[in-house]
Amino acid sequence: MRYFPLGDAAIVVEFDSVIGPASNEKVQLLAAYLDHHPIVGMIEYVPAFTTVTVFYNPFLIRYADAQARLEVAVQQAEGIQLEQTTRLVQIPVCYGGDFGPDLEEVARHNQLTADEVIRIHSSAEYQVYMIGFAPGFPYLGGMSERIAAPRRSSPRLIIPAGSVGIAGLQTGVYPIGTPGGWQLIGRTPEPLFRPDMSPPTLLQAGDKVRFQPITEKEYESWEGLEA
Amino acid sequence: MTIRVLSPGLLTTVQDLGRVGYQKFGVLASGAMDTMALTVANLLAGNEEDAAAIEITLLGPQLMFEQDTVVVIAGGNLSPVVDGVAIPLGRPVYIPAGSRLTFGKAVSGCRTYVAVAGGIQVPDIMGSRSTYLRAGIGGFHGRALQAGDVLEIGVATRSWNVHFKNITKVGVLPWGASHELQPIYRDHAVLRVVRGPEYDFFTEKSKQMFWEKPFRVTPHSDRMGYRLADVPLSLTDPLEMVSAAVALGTIQVPPEGNPIVLLADRQTAGGYPRIAHIIRADVPLIAQVKPGGLVHFTEVSLEEAQELYIQQEYSIQQFKQGIAGKLVRRD
Known part of the structure; x- marks a missing residue:
């Protein structure tokens, strides 16, 4: 574990230099702690795979003091019971067809049938390691190597919001229309970015996720997850 | 109380802090x-x-003011004119009212x-009125004017x-901010x-060039980041980076070697080596460099950078109090 400055108004605590469930759990513990006990002068914090970055106002706190207080927060956070707050979110996905134009390609690449790819993708439980890249975009851990597939050689100029994709060993959902090179295997009717709600994203770092296959008909008539 | 947009210009957006x-x-x-x-204008x-x-x-x-309005223009000098009179x-x-x-x-x-006195009135989305172009939210209907x-x-x-x-025609008050606030x-x-x-992971030659050579701001520079050219930088060995938060002013270096300075519309996380960060007090300065312009980096310690930040903040608060003393609150 190490602490270092990120410019003159942020401090990073890095729990490990490689991605894994253990260091990410420490990230989630510290995030949960900072939600209720922000350090003096904290503006916001951003949790990532193995780090938490705390942005602070140097007018209110200097670096040395920020580090001292963050060290205390890290110690305090170790005592939190995270299991009680972990959520499991089911995300409905209509696989294949126009919604998942690369499903067949992913299947071919792994010598599987499209149905097998769907079954493998929807049977795992994923961990949201961090949110980033786009509002509400989850970096998910836990995808099976059996459905891994390289990025497309030429990225699409626009990937529709809700698209579920695979890139290497990662899977994720595009919350807003963006360019991108992921292999698209399906689409969810459930919005991942909801700027009018609090919090503004369906998923948060630390959540568990499952994908639930739905038909095209169910997609069209989808009315949202039950609260 | 409205402003009508007659023509939009290149990229005109509603922003706050x-x-x-x-x-x-x-x-x-x-x-x-x-x-x-923005602070000085407000x-x-x-x-x-x-x-x-x-x-x-x-x-x-081109903007048309549909009623009498008190306006302050600050920042770059783009030669503002109201009905033929330079401002x-x-x-x-x-x-x-009726002026352009x-x-x-x-x-x-x-x-x-x-x-404008009273501010631009657009909905508050997640605590801000700033335009978030990529997501199409905030500002004026989430888009450029x-x-x-x-x-x-x-x-x-x-x-x-x-x-x-x-007063019936354009009038100007001789108030202004100090040189420190209006560089x-x-x-x-x-x-x-x-x-x-990751500064220490760059080659000796790259580190030397970083301080000595001017970097050119390319035309591919925008609100997300300024892409610099002319001085390619390299690492001694490839570095496995795990994506993490980035900061305003972070100078990151993708594998091809040309640095990118992350600015207002930066993504929230990144995974490129970070050779340096522009100090917060100087970030506004790079935002005013035109494509084709040059930037030169000079080092300060973290303590100096934070001292400069604090001084700047003091100056702003002092200036704010000075203005408050001149303008009475309306009931």
């Missing part, structure tokens, strides 16, 4: 590129420093801010009656930086 507290959800900070110019207009104003980029819009920067200007504000040549800098748009002006909390009495923008900017976490 940005969206704070939502980066953990992947939501960009957004906000003014030159936060100092304070001189009798607003809070974080009120929403109009950010204008290089080619200005000074950084001064409260009284603009009578237009812009001309970019004499210095490339972004200017139009603050277009011809025909009508912007609402909020209710001014301070009274200008004493200062603009019986001179140069197309060869010297920017102070602190070292980044």
